Amino acid sequence: MSLNVGVIIKLEPDFSEGNVSYNPDGTLNRAETKNTLGPHSAVAAQAAFYAKVMYGAKISIGTMGPPIADLALKQAQEISDAEELQLYSDKLFAGADTLGTAEVLRVGIGKMQGEMDIVFAGHRASDGETGQTGPQTAWKLGFTFLGNVTSYSVDLETRTIRAKRLVSLQGSPDIIEEVEAPLPVFISIDPTFKSSYNTISQRLSFQKYQKEAKERVKNFNNYYKIFNADELGVDKTLVGLPGSPTIVYKVERVPKSTATRSAEVVDGSDPKQLQKVVGKMKEALEAMVIK
């Protein structure tokens, strides 16, 4: 019994050290900043790979973005061993908010091989932080939406999924909710998702697919397809600026918080200065002891 898995990902600025660059006004300098597969998208790709190792799922990945977003597809393929990679790229899509993006993704997912059983999305984007694209795509697809999923298993016979969700409510401790839903579902994956492979055969197929993924990335172009608005056949009023009801009327810089602690730079190679640190630590520890 086959399982078709889709993943939607995003090319994002690489916020790791040395790769990010800012304009003098404090906004992101997108031209100078390197791009990479978003960290949450990477987790979504891992979650899809889990379905491949455990259930032999077929994986399709889609993303909306400029032509350079093929980099993200490549990175996601290396993680997930995907057999289909789609880039939705058109000038018409520019200026889209999350709803306009969700429309493109909905149509794109429809173009993927076979009917999707599960679609994974990251928890949020590192450059947008709204976390809305996933749920909106799910709503447009009419799929059951499962958010903050930390682990899952699929019953191929009954075509149902069982998932654990991390539910955080302000003012009360986090709880893990276990839910069951019939396929198809749309999952936004929690950053704490970890795949665990507990049998020899799972470990062996994990290695097999990992190897296969490396080979596939080498022949990336065999799996990669780029779609413009016409090829996708989107309703042009529902995408890009026309399809985006959000109006950004003002952007404010987050005010710099006034420091409440004073920091001191310590030279780690100077024993005298280190001595001082140790002294402070002792003081702090002593203060912690309940007398």
Place this chain on the structure above:
Amino acid sequence: MILEKYDVAIIGGGSAGLAALRQLSKLGKQAILLEAGTKVGSKNISGGILYSKKPKKGQVTNVDELYENFLEDAPFERKITKYILHSTSKDKEYSMDLTEAHDYQANFGCSVLMTKLNSWFAHQAVESAEKIGGGIIPGVHVKSITWNEGKAIIQTDELDEFEVKAIIAADGVNSEVAEMVEARSKFNPTQLYQGVKVIVKLPEEIIEERFGVSSDEGAAHLFAGDITLNHIGGGFLYTNRDTLSLGAVYHYDSLIRNPIEPYALIDVLIKNPLVSEFVRDVIPIKKEIDKSLPQEEQLRIRFGVAKLIKTWKEFRESSLSPSGRQSLINSGKYKTNESIQERLSIIEKQMAEKFDVTFGTDYVETEYGAKLVPDGKRCKMEKPFFKNILFVGDAAGRGVFVGPRIEGLNVGIDDGVRAANAVARSLDKNDFSESFMGEYYSQLIEESPYTLDMKQIDKDYLKIFLDAAKDVPKDIIGSRYGPILKMMSSGTFRGIAVKFANILGYDKLLPMIESENTYVKVPIQLAERLGATVSSTYSPTIPSIADRIAKLNYNDDHHSHIKVLNSESEFMKKIVTLCPAKCYSEEGGKVVIQHEGCVDCGTCSQETEWKHPRGEKGIHYQYG
């Protein structure tokens, strides 16, 4: 939960376990190899020289037969073409050329670094293993083995339990498999050597010039005499491609008798003027940063210097290696060797002008490590099997160590092949009983020429050794050894003496040969009477053990894999000194452990509850 079933499990991904996997796959048999490290090879360490041998009697499977492309493709370091024994006493040194002994019945012997080499072995072995549903599972630590209707059920810390028909235990000198099924008792100090080793960085072409070898040759230097600090054993220095392996290996019981920190035995070796000169290199010396400068400026200078020195180190290393220069030229940035040289002097000038960096002499140490070595003569398992488990290599206590003859890896590889052959035969007949599989393997092992070498003196080898020592004054030997050895040193009586010696047996002979006389007193006398004076122009800056441990790569497990059983015993008090990673300390008369810096050597295992760390945990070597 369904119980998964496989034909064979190999426990341990060292060179012996990998050889078993390779051979089984060659024979078309499915096997799963379980390795505790994150990657195969990352927990292995060796001296080390790997031999390919051609014994005059009997057959062995050599590394270059098991891996047909070994000589062309394998990342071994250098073929050793010079084998020299140095006797030392302070600044005196007397050397004996033992190259002929090293070449004895050898196709070749090459220096190796285990992490790299085992990873290559694994790559070769896994290709064929995968085709028949087998493979290597890293990050898994076996915790128990039970039996159900003759089949073994393996439980690990990481996976669901599974069933196999046969097991090859290749889990090293501190074999937990052997202990958990009570196939043998733990090796005791009289049966073991303790080895410690550091890797010293040295550019490729400096090695070749200094040791008088060409790019496909290498040298091995052994040391005895005052550098032993009166212990039975010695030092070694092997040339690798662009590093040196420098170590000290001592009979463990001799260390117990006269406890000393293992690293002190390396330190004294490095301080020996001959060795100091072998390891010396050019070192940039940073100028003290002016503390009166603003802190931001101080930081800017610190980062600037560090970055430039890093660039210099990398560039210099490439410039002193043919392949390094080639890749610089291929990169398109440099046209000729001269332009590379020019760039190097520009960097050096920048260092001097911008940051007042000067150049001095010292040596560069990278990785420290330790391991116990089973002395095959004293601890090879007489019955290397238990139920459907076969023991190979270190786990079976096998290795050939006779004076300067130091062979462990080749023995383990050959054992692995023999075990694989025995298991394959059992798979064909579906009989894994002790009488069919274990006894047969035992017979194969008995036929191994290495086993014979663990039992008696090889008189041809001895002849070569004694010929090399022919200049040693007879009175030194006469005053130190009994009549048998005296007879051996005379050509006329050697044959008779060796026969007589073998009748006496290793048990009686070994205390005579492996004595303070051989490793300490005679070498010191030799150096003093016949030695040349050597001097060194600098005194090496030796890192402390804390610095050495701090450089190692650990995946820390909050859960200690070692538990002290008796914190007040005499043995444990000695372990405070003998632990090569200084994990133990004595507090208020009680010995306590801090396991975080443990290098899994097993020195303390005699009186502790000792396990390997769980999968992926503990030490991971970069060189090994």
